[in-house]
Amino acid sequence: MFHFSDLDFQMMSRAILLAKKGIYTTAPNPNVGCVIERDGIVVGEGFHHRAGEPHAEVHALRDAGERSIGATAYVTLEPCSHYGRTPPCAEGLIKAKVARVVCAMQDPNPKVAGRGIAMLREAGIEVEVGLLEADAQALNPAFIKRMQIGRPYVQLKMAASLDGQTALANGASQWITSPQSRQNVQAYRAKSCAILSTSKTVIDDNASLNVRWDDLPQDIQSTYDHSQLRQPVRVILDRQNHLTSNTEQLKLFNTPGKVLTVSDQGDIEPEINIDGQIDLNATFKALVESHHINHLWVEAGATLAKSLIEAELVDELILYLAPKLMGSDGRGLFGALGLESMNETHELTIQDVRQIGPDIRIVATLNKRNKKDK
Amino acid sequence: MFHFSDLDFQMMSRAILLAKKGIYTTAPNPNVGCVIERDGIVVGEGFHHRAGEPHAEVHALRDAGERSIGATAYVTLEPCSHYGRTPPCAEGLIKAKVARVVCAMQDPNPKVAGRGIAMLREAGIEVEVGLLEADAQALNPAFIKRMQIGRPYVQLKMAASLDGQTALANGASQWITSPQSRQNVQAYRAKSCAILSTSKTVIDDNASLNVRWDDLPQDIQSTYDHSQLRQPVRVILDRQNHLTSNTEQLKLFNTPGKVLTVSDQGDIEPEINIDGQIDLNATFKALVESHHINHLWVEAGATLAKSLIEAELVDELILYLAPKLMGSDGRGLFGALGLESMNETHELTIQDVRQIGPDIRIVATLNKRNKKDK
Numbered sequence: 086m087f088h089f090s091d092l093d094f095q096m097m098s099r100a101i102l103l104a105k106k107g108i109y110t111t112a113p114n115p116n117v118g119c120v121i122e123r124d125g126i127v128v129g130e131g132f133h134h135r136a137g138e139p140h141a142e143v144h145a146l147r148d149a150g151e152r153s154i155g156a157t158a159y160v161t162l163e164p165c166s167h168y169g170r171t172p173p174c175a176e177g178l179i180k181a182k183v184a185r186v187v188c189a190m191q192d193p194n195p196k197v198a199g200r201g202i203a204m205l206r207e208a209g210i211e212v213e214v215g216l217l218e219a220d221a222q223a224l225n226p227a228f229i230k231r232m233q234i235g236r237p238y239v240q241l242k243m244a245a246s247l248d249g250q251t252a253l254a255n256g257a258s259q260w261i262t263s264p265q266s267r268q269n270v271q272a273y274r275a276k277s278c279a280i281l282s283t284s285k286t287v288i289d290d291n292a293s294l295n296v297r298w299d300d301l302p303q304d305i306q307s308t309y310d311h312s313q314l315r316q317p318v319r320v321i322l323d324r325q326n327h328l329t330s331n332t333e334q335l336k337l338f339n340t341p342g343k344v345l346t347v348s349d350q351g352d353i354e355p356e357i358n359i360d361g362q363i364d365l366n367a368t369f370k371a372l373v374e375s376h377h378i379n380h381l382w383v384e385a386g387a388t389l390a391k392s393l394i395e396a397e398l399v400d401e402l403i404l405y406l407a408p409k410l411m412g413s414d415g416r417g418l419f420g421a422l423g424l425e426s427m428n429e430t431h432e433l434t435i436q437d438v439r440q441i442g443p444d445i446r447i448v449a450t451l452n453k454r455n456k457k458d459k
Numbered sequence: 460m461f462h463f464s465d466l467d468f469q470m471m472s473r474a475i476l477l478a479k480k481g482i483y484t485t486a487p488n489p490n491v492g493c494v495i496e497r498d499g500i501v502v503g504e505g506f507h508h509r510a511g512e513p514h515a516e517v518h519a520l521r522d523a524g525e526r527s528i529g530a531t532a533y534v535t536l537e538p539c540s541h542y543g544r545t546p547p548c549a550e551g552l553i554k555a556k557v558a559r560v561v562c563a564m565q566d567p568n569p570k571v572a573g574r575g576i577a578m579l580r581e582a583g584i585e586v587e588v589g590l591l592e593a594d595a596q597a598l599n600p601a602f603i604k605r606m607q608i609g610r611p612y613v614q615l616k617m618a619a620s621l622d623g624q625t626a627l628a629n630g631a632s633q634w635i636t637s638p639q640s641r642q643n644v645q646a647y648r649a650k651s652c653a654i655l656s657t658s659k660t661v662i663d664d665n666a667s668l669n670v671r672w673d674d675l676p677q678d679i680q681s682t683y684d685h686s687q688l689r690q691p692v693r694v695i696l697d698r699q700n701h702l703t704s705n706t707e708q709l710k711l712f713n714t715p716g717k718v719l720t721v722s723d724q725g726d727i728e729p730e731i732n733i734d735g736q737i738d739l740n741a742t743f744k745a746l747v748e749s750h751h752i753n754h755l756w757v758e759a760g761a762t763l764a765k766s767l768i769e770a771e772l773v774d775e776l777i778l779y780l781a782p783k784l785m786g787s788d789g790r791g792l793f794g795a796l797g798l799e800s801m802n803e804t805h806e807l808t809i810q811d812v813r814q815i816g817p818d819i820r821i822v823a824t825l826n827k828r829n830k831k832d833k
Contacts, residue, residue: 419787
């Protein structure tokens, strides 16, 4: 076990805060922060801004200049060892003559994990790993999941009344939640790689499913410039090819940002399962492998929500509850699940509960189900 | 506007904390605390323990003894002016020769409000009113409502899955919420004057609806002695006289505490409304007028919940949500409300949200409905 000093904790905490500055811009790349410290003083710092631009270590080393000689570099993720769009960061740290590197975590890709560390050690640099590791992992759950198991991290957003209704019996639903909650949704969209929905939602609600700068919270607007606004890819499930004609009037196709349709006449050829539905598992695999999508934000109705829950593809449920009672004759969140015993219920773990304006936002992770529960 | 000093605020805060010590025992009497201060030092303090026992001022004056001469008395509620089971507290303060009395609020009964204050002023005592008034009101919402409009304060407790289901389609529901939530319910029961339910709940669940000392949270067990455990009155709606025969085996009648049945063969004669249902408004009026019940804790199913919501008789909804998804084919919280437009929904205001063990507890007050909404 390593015995990190107070200074080590301070510096890595600072690196983690720096990494967070990229949460709206780096996707599908990870959020990474770097601090260069010498004699107890920060001599350089940086974070990864967006894919294609320099890594955090490059910014920090540029900032430090010659002061990096004999310094300690704190990085929230193992420095890369491969030649990509940029030369490997491990090489940069060696050239800058740092004496010591502290990484919060190894590269999550099991095929490359440890290579950057090995490269540094071979050059005679002292390397320590694991400082504030859980915090560093929390920066990039989606990047880590893609690297480790080749699947996207899925956040399912839903909105309902306190009694779990998404619409009245006649379909009326605007608006259940408050402007503050809808603004909160914009911040989630802005962080995601891609927004998943269905052609039904796109057509029924004429939903644009994009990020609107003016709707972003003030704190985000002050974090980065309007010109840096990144539009997540919009992925629309369209098994019946509803989006191949009469689409000129749809906001989806008239707002900035890429659209990928999942249909046999669209961008991604779907696999159809024995129920005649799009195989979501196969689609998600394709999104990761062909489109580097690691973080999927889902906004759709009860039908897709139910399919995702039943296929155990949801990592997080983000549920906005409005302080209203609508009655059980309305439309429920997930439709019929056909459960016959209380030990068949889909169990979650609450991660966060807070008030958003007049509403409540619940963030909960889906528990892994035991085989016997299925 | 009064200009209270820092010392005034400190002393009244202390009086409010003292008042809270009685929340499990004073019903149907209000919670009241009193601090006697002289030369910046607390020379006496007390709170009301239970109906029939001395008021807060009596305890505090006994504690102060001769040190009350020339002191300031801080009381969370206007001292009483009438001869009841105890002599009026205003008289006690006059006899004790206090120089000044600060009350957080007037007596909420409009017929007597101000009389205690007048009695003190006539005796030459300086009196100020309104310090920390909102906090003092929050001590006794039910007592205040009974005094002001002759109706009980109604808390409706419900429990559901995150998607608003109280049972599966086949009726299975044990247990939706956690032991921690059920323990939390015990604390609410212990604070109430009376617990309202239906003969259906009593028979289907064989519910005892009493307070079990062993299930009370540790902090309550250490606040007062087991021997002081007060059982709320259990009020059971029983329009069809189900509780008149074969009741020997029901826990309701085999556990400590009084039971009042609302049925034409029971303790309270119900008024029957045009729908053939018990008129809840009339029953609540009877509970106040004949049984001094001011704080009603309701545990029942969707049918009673719906009736209470529709009759606008609910002050607070206490909703326990378990981290489970059960599907919309289960049983909903309030049954069909028959709403046809989003501006007909029953609106609430969230007062508190917190995690109770693995569950979430939401406390929300029901907003007054506009006539046009009905």
